[in-house]
Amino acid sequence: MTRYVVIGGGIVGLATAHRITQDRPDAQVTVIEKESGWGAHQTGHNSGVIHAGVYYKPGSLKARFARAGSVSMVRFCEENGIAHDVCGKLIVATSADELPRLEALHERSLANELPVRRIDAAEAREYEPNVATVGALHIASTGIVDYGQVCLKLAELLDKAGASLRTGTKVTGLRPDRGGVIVETTAGEFPADVLVNCAGLHADRIARLGGIDPPARIIPFRGEYYELTPEKRDLVKGLIYPVPDPQFPFLGVHLTKMIDGGVHAGPNAVLALAREGYSWGKVNVRDLAGTLAYPGLWQIARRHLRYGMTEVRRSLSKARFAESLARLVPAITEADLVKSSAGVRAQAVKPTGELVDDFLIVAKGPQVHVLNAPSPAATASLEIARHIVSTLPGAR
Template identity: 50%
Template sequence: MADETIGIVGAGIVGLATGRHIALRRPGTRVVVLEKESRVAVHQTGHNSGVVHAGIYYPPGSLKARLTVRGVALLREYCRDRGLPYEEIGKLVVAVRPDELGRMENLYERARNNHVPELRKVSKEEIKEIEPHAGGLAALHSPRTAITDYPAIAREFAKDIEAAGGEVRLGFPVASITRVPGGIEVASGQEAVRVDRLVLCAGLRSDSVARLARDSEEPRIVPFRGEYMLLRPERAHLVRGLVYPVPDPRYPFLGVHFTPRVDGSVEVGPNAVLALAREGYRRSQVSPRDLARLAAYPGTWRMAARHWRTGLKEYRGSLSRAAFMKDAGRYVPGVGVADVVRGGAGVRAQALDPDGTLVDDFRIHRTGRITAVRNAPSPAATASLAIAEHITDAVFGDVSGV
């Protein structure tokens, strides 16, 4: 139907991409994006590493694999059309121990099934040709992996929504979601917005906002803080492109890696430690309410029982720069504690099932007039334009959602 009003909760890159796609695909539809902060892209989008993932890691046929591969192509075209940064600096996924070679081979087959362009296996000697200061036994080289500026892209999406007659309403923390005849009322304090359909893209608050909409309690969001070091400017030349470890398949995290940024800096990280607040970007930030909700959820304790050893290792890296750099130094042996300073941090909204399983794939589903994004961690920024297509199809009944 034309002349509908579609509400979007959350002005991160996924919410803004979705609002933009709906506004452009369905002329006459008014889009209203509701955001609690005073500007867009404050949380996960604003703390993103800037990597445009090529699709190496994701199980073939999964929503992540399908939407990432399509999303890369859409994002590359969008950035070039708008004059936004998009630099194909390439990525090495490096095996440094013999037991990682089999996992690297599995990644190679997975990436081939996902049609990652120009991916190839390289030897120890070829690693040095690509990254003269890197170490390793063998690696996968993805020359088309890129870096960009996701906050700038999100701001451009917001402009597209407004140019199409929509609105990005800031300073609107959602307090209630009420189904009313023929639509939905979304309220913040004394202010209310009536929409015909609603999309929830609330990131770190996705489970609590879904609860306002009477959606399922699960999965719950567990916030993981990822902390970064920065190479000192005079040492940034030691890394040309992205240098990643072979990831541990038990976790949805990719491990500490080297990431050049579009501003010329080079990040080392992130680790993955449990944050003590939903938006706990610093160790000192603690929310008793968030901690109580985590402690009351059986999935938290099952996750802890399964992964406590890894958790202790991550916390050691958080507290000690030497411990943090010990693993990183295996990939670029010339880099040590003296070469880095503490950088920023981000918080990942990681969905957790009641059995303690860290949810890996995107989870998006529709219930009546409300479509909820329940898990959209990395590579959601890479896939944002393709996720927007998928959500739009779900909103208007073309797919059932996932």
């Protein structure tokens, strides 16, 4: 019997463990999670979008897995009674100078074989009556879901399949053992013939414990959200995104109808002062020192200082945040926003300052390390899992 240990109880780790139990039913599977519950970090703090795969380079893992994942995630929800809604989304140009970028995005969407239509302002307002736009893209396969509920269902299925689910268990070391790995934790040692690292915000650190020299380091970026007040939720019917500026590394604040009926506004993107830094007041000296000592951070700062300062100002000013949203829906005012929870994106950055723009999975011997899995990883989680498990060493 082959012993598999998966580190990380977010959606990618749980999906991978679940896929192992499906494809290799004789396997012994253990999932190790340092928090007391599942999906506590990136999975539990995202906006719940089932992404179509619009933005990603054709042929990349992100493009392929998001497109396939938008189907497999919906199917999983249907089969397991998880609330979801394939509501579609609009990407809107708010001025004429954004139209060339919108057309480039349209061409990329077609290259990615997505159900996308270029529409004019009048048709856009048939979907979103309150939107400000001179032209838009409508992507039919985008949806919404609560990924926390997906995690709970995956954990339930794993338990039924006989997997060992270990929450409240922190990995402290890895050491080689007769062709496998001993996973040292605060709850004892776990022998693994095959190790899969899905530790998200700490994935590069786990890789180093395993003797891997990661080609990039995790830099944490906090994304802050507001919610529309209940009486203003009707201003948004589905999902409204701006046309992203390719000069900048993130998508810009947008409006997302949640599966519970609320409307999230955001996220922005500011450097977090801890890998789990969900507010300006959360500082981890070790995390911050490591971030500041990394050459890649300073290369990002040099290239995107103006953008970064704009994001900081927006973080510190509710009025600025509201102004950004009003570009999409002019009726939104500062008074319509209520502070919501933030998330932290685990973004892999090369020493040169380049953001790793695709999923990054590194395998060495009996170890597989998922070193970059930000959005759209939740959408693509079942496909990432399928890919990982197809490459794992076979049963002994």
